[in-house]
Amino acid sequence: MKIDDLDTPVLLVDKDALERNVSRMQTLVKKGKIAYRPHAKAHKSPEIAKIQLNAGACGVCCAKLGEAEVMAANGIKDILITTPVIGISKLSRMMQVANQAKVSVVVDNQKNVEEMNKVAKTFGVRPDVVIEVDVGQGRCGVAPGEQALVLAKDVMSADWLNFKGLQGYQGNIQMTRSFSDREIATRHAASFLNNTAKLIKEDGIPVNYLTGGGSGTSVIDAKLAGLTELQPGGYIFMDSRYREIEWDNGKNIPFEQSLMLLTSVISMPKPGYCVLDMGLKAVSSDGGNPSPIDLPSSDFQFAGEEHSALTFKNGGCPLKLGAKVLFSPSHCDTTVNLYDNIIAVSRKDVVEVWKIAARGRTQ
């Protein structure tokens, strides 16, 4: 089956480029002598997770418990849930996942620690607990230093929880344009985490696990070795937004854009203009417009939930009714979450269909 045989809009991934991205990340963390635990929130697909694990990843990250349930049900054996799991209902679900796989979970709140301990006891399982430290993002996480130490002591004194270490993720700096600014900010985030780990160790609590980082800072984090484990997600696909940022003092982007949308021309009502079958329900807009591949002289506009339009500056439209047009999404995570399948292609051939089994698993 060829790409052109597919009905559109359809989500494609260049399998060769994806595998090169996986292999490049592997080289990066090997050089840096740190582990890597790719973030499954990016692809939500157990099949892609297995490609990463086969290449050397130590496990996967999941943003939500619902993703962890899908990964565990599909045979993934080591899962870190990177967002707090709150309340009896979700904690009970989490303990059931912990019966199928090794589960770690972040915490940033003493009441959550207490409740988790009770539920763990009820289920007779002992999850690993990672304290989330706010290393600059200002979202979840206890403040670095004393607050983290207090919570570490709470976890240590909870009979049914294992204290595993610290998480520090600075999402705001992943797309900092200047490489040197990004490097400074990455060192800054790492120092918060390292100083907090030092403080906790000085209190006699061992801290051998520091997890965090993303695709944009991965080249820095891997060299810096401030973390023991890297959590990149988007590097396998690469948002088109990553084109805008600098990499390692002018070097090329270390990862390739592998994710694509194939669309079709469905209407040509006037000269120099055509309508495509991809609207807001087929590609995300929160990161900006998708970029047409191989149509440099065209302007893209969303035209509702089911349509978009291309306008051609230099007169006529070079496309015919039914012509296929490829796009790079500006934000892969939210685009993948719109589809049930990713079609893996190699050049013009369809080679595999991967189920986005955790699509919509926001709970």
Next chain:
Amino acid sequence: MKIDDLDTPVLLVDKDALERNVSRMQTLVKKGKIAYRPHAKAHKSPEIAKIQLNAGACGVCCAKLGEAEVMAANGIKDILITTPVIGISKLSRMMQVANQAKVSVVVDNQKNVEEMNKVAKTFGVRPDVVIEVDVGQGRCGVAPGEQALVLAKDVMSADWLNFKGLQGYQGNIQMTRSFSDREIATRHAASFLNNTAKLIKEDGIPVNYLTGGGSGTSVIDAKLAGLTELQPGGYIFMDSRYREIEWDNGKNIPFEQSLMLLTSVISMPKPGYCVLDMGLKAVSSDGGNPSPIDLPSSDFQFAGEEHSALTFKNGGCPLKLGAKVLFSPSHCDTTVNLYDNIIAVSRKDVVEVWKIAARGRTQ
């Protein structure tokens, strides 16, 4: 089961409000003596379509063939596809739907008409064809007047196609703030369609079907009777954006906001601030931020794909860890498309679960 027993984030609909909206639209079109064919792209749920049909709708609209397939498979018997269906593969799928239900489809291109005629002949089915006229939106559709007449003749001369009438939809004016401006623009769009129908009739081709309109112009279109059939979609849910527009010279909004998102507080790292479990994957952002219900003194911000944050202006956060917070989405269509189910509630009780069976059916 109570709302508070549900894991979050979860999509809710106030079933009573939805039914009141359906009943109000029914009253509106009955007074105006026009038919109504609600747009299933808004809810993508055969169960909700059946509520509309039981109340008096003559059929449903679908934006995409994939939606039509789901509706037909679930027993919906009269479907208008409001976007051109292009290419042999999709036309073949459409003819299979036409074996299960009465199918009408819009066209705006002579080549599409030719190809559709051939495929219809192969399948031995005879779909109804509606010519899309651009009544001001500038998206799909032939120009009003002569161009539409030419295409109507093409359809008339195609052995396997029935010419049914015209579609004219002006999406750009649905949220025009001023009611009188919206009224003028609606009359303008209707006149394009009526004049085109007149021209075609003068050529001896009967035109008894004029379909179009949306939720924002429904109160105007129903009175105006320029259309024979109304296509409102969002009126059952009502985007929070509709709050901003004027209705019928200062009267109240004729439809209620029935769609809601229930979220939970998952982190409280600092005073006057909390993090919720609803990010860009759980509510759409293309129409602006969702609005918290019953928390007027809070500021909402997205905080990534899985998180958002509330900041409270007057000091402390009134919520506890695990507290539930309700939101109205700014854009219902794209929010519904993120979920597999809608939980129908009545006051605080869960009364039904409706499958969003056509979710993600963008093809």
